[in-house]
Amino acid sequence: MALRAVIACRWKRISLPSDDIIAEEDKKVVTRMRWSATLSDSFMGVPPAGNRITCTVAGVARPANEKIVEHWGVTDELAMWAQMGLLPEEFLAAMG
Amino acid sequence: MPNQKPKVVEFYASKTERNKEIMRRFQEEVINKQQYDIEHLRQFVRDDIIDHGIPREGVVDCHAPFQDYTGIYGLQRRFQMFSSSFTDAEEADAVAIAEGDVVAMRYVLRGHLNGEFMGMKGNGEYFAMNGLEMIRFDEDGKMAEHWGVYDMLSTLLQLGFQIVPPSKKG
Numbered sequence: 001m002a003l004r005a006v007i008a009c010r011w012k013r014i015s016l017p018s019d020d021i022i023a024e025e026d027k028k029v030v031t032r033m034r035w036s037a038t039l040s041d042s043f044m045g046v047p048p049a050g051n052r053i054t055c056t057v058a059g060v061a062r063p064a065n066e067k068i069v070e071h072w073g074v075t076d077e078l079a080m081w082a083q084m085g086l087l088p089e090e091f092l093a094a095m096g
Numbered sequence: 097m098p099n100q101k102p103k104v105v106e107f108y109a110s111k112t113e114r115n116k117e118i119m120r121r122f123q124e125e126v127i128n129k130q131q132y133d134i135e136h137l138r139q140f141v142r143d144d145i146i147d148h149g150i151p152r153e154g155v156v157d158c159h160a161p162f163q164d165y166t167g168i169y170g171l172q173r174r175f176q177m178f179s180s181s182f183t184d185a186e187e188a189d190a191v192a193i194a195e196g197d198v199v200a201m202r203y204v205l206r207g208h209l210n211g212e213f214m215g216m217k218g219n220g221e222y223f224a225m226n227g228l229e230m231i232r233f234d235e236d237g238k239m240a241e242h243w244g245v246y247d248m249l250s251t252l253l254q255l256g257f258q259i260v261p262p263s264k265k266g
Contacts, residue, residue, distance in 0.1 A: 019151070019243075020198070020230060020243070022193065022194070022195035022196070022198050022200060022230075023193075023195055024193045024194060024195055028191075028193045029193075030193050030200040030202075030228075030230070032151075032228075032230060032243060032245070034151070044259075056150055056151050056245050057245070058202075058228040058230075058245040060191070060193065060200070060202055060228070072202060072226075074202070074226045074227065074228050074245045074246065074247050075245075075247070076150050076245055076246070076247075076248070077247065077249040077250070078247075078248040078249040078252070079150070080249075081249055081259070086259055087259065088259075088260075
């Protein structure tokens with residue numbers, strides 16, 4: 001399984017605005033967000049290039065008594081890794 | 097008339113509940129049966145659907161191969177290409193959450209690589225991918241706008257794609 005870059009890396013200047021939030025009877029909340037941050041350290045041997053790395057993140061949270069008691073999320077780490085320079089040229093070409 | 101189905105009148109507590117049910121039926125009758133002919137899609141999808149795919153700012157644009165196909169035809173093309181690579185793929189463990197005219201559905205997509213995909217040959221490898229779709233429905237319960245988030249990186253690694261860090265390349 002993929003090493004989660006979002007957890008494994010040290011980031012600075014993180015911004016995570018929401019593009020859409022929907023909630024169902026206060027039981028479940030879905031958020032679609034835009035991750036944007038800069039790497040602080042090397043990751044898999046690649047030094048930080050200083051570029052902003054952006055990708056889409058979505059989460060489903062179940063709140064109870066104003067606290068999150070359950071969470072499920074998915075991150076578009078493919079876009080993140082591509083911007084870190086970790087995906088080979090031929091692979092990016094095959095994607096379109 | 098033996099072949100005529102009786103007319104079923106369905107009642108829902110709200111349009112939001114109706115849209116959730118349409119989303120479930122779409123998953124069952126379109127995605128999991130891989131029935132992508134236009135007339136079938138039209139029962140669920142507007143011709144002018146705006147498909148954002150995974151919102152990305154110009155990076156790894158998965159939609160580039162479909163830019164000549166707009167609306168429902170772009171969607172059809174994407175589904176067809178996908179099902180030629182993963183002939184047995186099925187979405188399961190779905191949870192739908194809805195508010196107003198938007199339905200979100202998270203799921204796990206499971207299948208095997210039996211056709212070609214992004215330069216990889218069919219190798220029979222199994223994969224399970226987390227995904228989340230958000231759909232905005234129109235008044236009549238047709239899909240009008242779509243956003244998705246998928247964990248493609250994890251999927252590609254499960255299928256055998258290898259990422260060699262630049263520092264390890266010799």
